[in-house]
Each structure stands twice: as C-alpha cells, then as structure tokens.
Amino acid sequence: MPRIIRNGSVVDDDWQLLRLPEGETAASVVLPAGPVLLPLAVWLARRDEVIAYHDRIGVWLDSDEGPEMLAGDIDRFAVIGVNFPKFTDGRSYSSARLLRERHRYAGEIRAIGDVLQDQLFYMRRCGIDAYALRADKDPEKALAGLSVFSESYQAAVDQPLPLFQRRNAVEPA
C-alpha cells in the first residue's frame, strides 16, 4: 500500500489517484471501486453518479483549476488533491490557501505530483496537510522538510496572525 505523509507522520494510504488515461473521456472512464481522487472533469461530468455510489469522495485540482470550480460541494469531499505538475509551478499554493481560508474547507488537502521535501514547509503553511511524495522519494526522509523554520513572518493557514501581530503583543512599546 502506498505511503504518504499525513499530519506529520508517514502512514499507509488506500486512496487511488485517477488520472484520465489517453483516449478516455470524463464521461466514459470506468471509476475504480474504493476511495478515489477524481479528476475535476470527472467530478463535474458525473457528480450525481459519484455521490450515489461513493461513501468517501475525493477530487483533485490541477494547477490551472481553481477551487471555485468546487464551490457549493466543498464539504462533500473527504480529500481534495492539489497537483504540482512541476514543483516549480506554484499555483497550487494559492489553491490550497483559498480552499482553507475562503471556502473554509476542513478536510484533507493532499499535495500530489512533483512533491518534494524542500517544498513541504511552504505547502504546510498554505494548508496542505497530506503529501504524496514523488514515487522515487522517501517520505520518511522528507519529513524533515515540514519543520525547517520555527517561525514565520506572514499570516497563512498554519498561523493566522502575522509575526508583527504577535511580536507587538509581547514586546514592550
């Protein structure tokens, strides 16, 4: 069973990631049994069917697909994946923050794709709490990437107050 990082430790994970195979369409692809992260297009095309036949529903957003596309349904998802086609494509950091801060999504946000140790800290700050490391990487080793810095200047999902709000609270004027 694949292993991922979730809530700061490496765990077994039974979610399958569905990527549309070449030649398949969202309408025609066979949905695997069990918990599955569906491409957004499949979710949009077959929403009612998915709701009817799946207990736990997951979806994943590519880096050019915004969380707005899930609006209204956000609380149905047990897991929302955010894809990093290349680790240098930073769009999914914004998607994760929007899911948490604007859409108030409280379920798991999972980084998928080109997920590497040196980006985990920023991902965590943006509200991503599960990480499916790239297949050739060791998730145990990558854990170190979650705790590189002990403080942060900016407000983000993990720390909703910027440092200046907290610094002023303790520092005498």
Place this chain on the structure above:
Amino acid sequence: MYRYDSTDQQLIDQRVAQYRDQIVRHFAGELSTDELRPLRLQNGLYIQRHGPMLRIAIPYGVLAAAQLRKLAEISRRYDRGVGHFTTRQNMQLNWPKFEETPDILGELASVQMHAVQTSGNCIRNITSDHFAGIAPDELTDPRPYCELLRQWSTFHPEFAFLPRKFKIAVNAAAEDRAVIRVHDIGLDLVRGDDGDIGFRVFVGGGLGRTPMLGKLVRDFLPRRHLLSYLEAILRLYNRYGRRDNMYKARIKILVQALGVEEFRRQIEAEWCELRDGPTTVPDAEFERMVRHFAPPAWENLPAVDLMHTSRLRADKAFASWVRRCVHAHKTTGYAAVTLSLKAPGVPPGDISDAQMIAVADLAERFSFGEVRVSHEQNLVLADVRQSDLYEVWQIARSHRLATANVGLLTDMICCPGGDLCALANARSAPIAEAVQQKFDDLDYLYDIGDISLNLSGCMNSCGHHHVANIGILGVDKNDEEWYQITIGGQQGNAATIGKVIGPSFYAMEVPEVIGALIDVYLEQRTAGERFIDTLQRIGVEPFKARAYAGRDRRRTAKIENAEREVVNA
C-alpha cells in the same frame, strides 16, 4: 537601520542550515541538479560562465560599516577580492566556490545578512531611494515600509514559485530616484486628502525584452492595507500569470493582456476578500519599524562652514567633486556624498576589498557607520558634516573613490556582461572602458553635463539601458558582438523608454557613435539645455543621421531582421 531581533536571526540561521543540508543532499545524489536549481537561486547562487556567482542581498541598499567589512573579508577569503554592486542595490561575488557557498551564507548571517530571494521566481530584494531619510524632497522615510515588505516577502509560502521574478521598489520623495515605474510593483508614498500616509500603486513595469512603464492601479492605498493589497496582486499573478513562455511570464504581460481596467477590477475583487484581515498593519508596527530608522544624532551646525567655502575657492578639483558628488541633506550643515565606483579602467560598480574597508572606515569616521548602495552602482555616505567634506574627499581620492563624474557620461550603469554572465550576448565592461577612454577629460564631461549612459550585455537589461538618455545593448549575431543604441530614455519622474535608433554597431564603433550623438547635442543645445532636453526639442533624426553618417550598414541588414524577431518575441 533595522537590527534583527532573536526571531529574525533565528530565521536567517535556519535558512543557512536548510541550504547547507540541501548542498549535502545534492552531493549525496539525493537532490538532483534540476531540483536544486530553484533552491540555490533563491539563495542567490547562479551557475555562470566561469562557475558560480553569488548575489548577496542588501535590503533597500542600506549597509552598516561592519557589514561592509564582512563583505570585504568574504570577498578576500572566498573570492578574488572584488565585489560588484548591482542595479538592484545588491552585491555580486563572481568567483565563489560552489561547495563553499554554505559557509559564505553562514558568514553573512553573522552580520545579519543573507542572499535570500536575490534570484529565482519569487519576490526579490526591495529597492528604494539611496537618499532615504535625508533627502530634502522626501515626504517620509521609505525604509520602514521597505523593511515591512522585506519581512512580509521573506519565505512567503504562497509566492515562492511565481511564474517569474518579481521586483518591488519604493519611493517617498518628490523626485523618484528608485525608478519605481520599471518595477513589477512601484510604490509611491503620498499623503491622502485626510493627511494619512499611503501609496500610489503602479503595477506591470519592467525592462527586459518588452520594456514597459508600470500602470497606475490605485491612487491612494492607506498604508495599513499595504500587505493585503500586495497579496491580492501577487495572488492574481501567481494564479494567472503565464507559465508557458518565460519571456511572457512577467506581470507586465498579464496586465497588458487583461488591460489595466480589468486588472484593477480583479485586484479590487480579490482584495475585497483580504482587506481588514489579520495582515492589516497596525500603527504600532509602523512605529516599531520607524524606531529602527531613527535619525542619527545630527548636531546643530551652521549652514555654511567658512573653511569649506574657502577650500571650494582654493581647490578646483575639490570644487568639481563637490559639484558632482555632494548632495543636499535635509539637516543644516550636513551633506550626502556619493563615492563614485566609476573610475576609469574599472568595470562600473566594481569595488575591491581594500576599497570596501576604506569605505567602512569613512562611514565610521564621518557618517554614523552607515553606507548606502545606489541603483546607479555607486556608494553613498548619507550624513557627512560639511566641515568634513574636504577630508572625506582626500581619503576617498586616495582610494580612487572620488572620480567627480556622478551624473555625467562616464557614470555609466553597466551589467557585468559577457565576460562573466552566462546570459549575456556581448561583453559590456570593455565597451564601458572604451567609452571611459574616449571621454577621459573631465572638463569636457562637465561641458556635456547631466546625461545618462547605460549599458546592458543582453536583452535582460540588467544595465537599465532602456531608461538611459543613451542606452547600449549588446547583441550577438553569428558569434560577433554588436551593439544597438537607444536614445531618449529617462529615469525619474519623467521615466521614459528610449527608442532604438537603427541597425546595431560593431563594438569598436560604439565610442565614435556616442561621440557623434554628443556632437549633435553640443552643436544644437541652447543655454541650460541638457542632452535630453535638446533631444526632445529637435527629435531623434539629427542624432540618427550623424550616428550613421559614413557607415556602411549593408553588412548588418540581414542580422537586423533576425534581431527584430528576438526583440518582439
């Protein structure tokens, strides 16, 4: 200046540890070259023509003497005893060893310095006015705002992998000395109708292949909203900026594609969700920042020092230096001094380790221990007593730091060029030197007067050639170095992008062509006119005609077509 507290220091120390670990993992084969690249770039490390280049951040150009001493020590110990100041107020070391870069960053951290986000597709060093805090034409000191932005942008989790680099500049003076309109975001500190301080916000400026001036997106942004408003802009850029073509990935292309009206509407819509949130900056934080930039203990001095006046009369060379290199200070009896890094025969912006020590000494003795870096690649002592100017000049002169050419033709902005930079199409330092040689007579330079001549070795335009009265751009065609000339560019409040005069020139022609342009000006000018004034009055044609007079351009005709494609790409 800003002093780190324990949290600031801890963050920088942790950054060094992180980078050290990344280099170890790289050598252990756990972090590939491609995986390391963006990580090292965000620590200032490029792999260049002859090896690595390390770009060290100098936030908004402010340096303590002790920091400059450390830079001298680092350049001596880890490099070749030379540093290069850049147009973004940073310092580049051109000969560090790759495996020693973690140690260099460790050394920097010991004096509250770093190389964080000096490269890579992230928010870069914030730049500002080198006369900040002392300029008579200043509304308020921009540095507290710059530092606020530095902290906000440092390790920003959402904006570390933008489509492309992102540059922010802040001006607070009547005359913009930070060229804010050629930055991705230009911030102009202004006072609102009710007396509050806030910003005029420009977005989408930039040089490079597609030079553009920033567009005004907001007339007045109250200062407490600065960070939430910038987050809105950056989020739009992160999500919607082009990532398919690196030449079209800067925010200026997004602004242009959407149109400024639509872009402004989208900013406002995003900002609506963010404003008044926790990122709203309370007055207490501004006050904390302002305290870090409290003015030094200026003395009460007479407006005129009689000794100084008599030296000005007696010593022509000193008087020339004062005219070009000494600038007004808002406090009576004080002046700002530019130490020119444009001495003949030295690549513009270069400084030796011995000169760094000399400047640190000067700063400690005469200017409250602080130095500024200007985007024109000179250094500034911001708080010198008028009565000390003569001694400062004598010492500076003995270190070749007193060339009286600030604002003149040989005060060129110039990138390192093809001798060092892997991106460059052509060399720039030898051209700068050839121009310096042709115009080596100071009296002639004084006669020509105020003019800007900037030189870039490639389209990335690090040498700001687009905004120079005369701009020189290196282009490589068939393995030969050619130089394209633009004229009419300006920085400052009247920022203007220069126009290409025509087919490019062979390297050896460049000094003559500059000479031809200058001749037209000298013949045509009316009393009091600067080069740019004459050019604007009589137009480009007379300059163009003289530049090409007697030159056979057939040889370059084919080349030029190819060039145009590149320029318009």
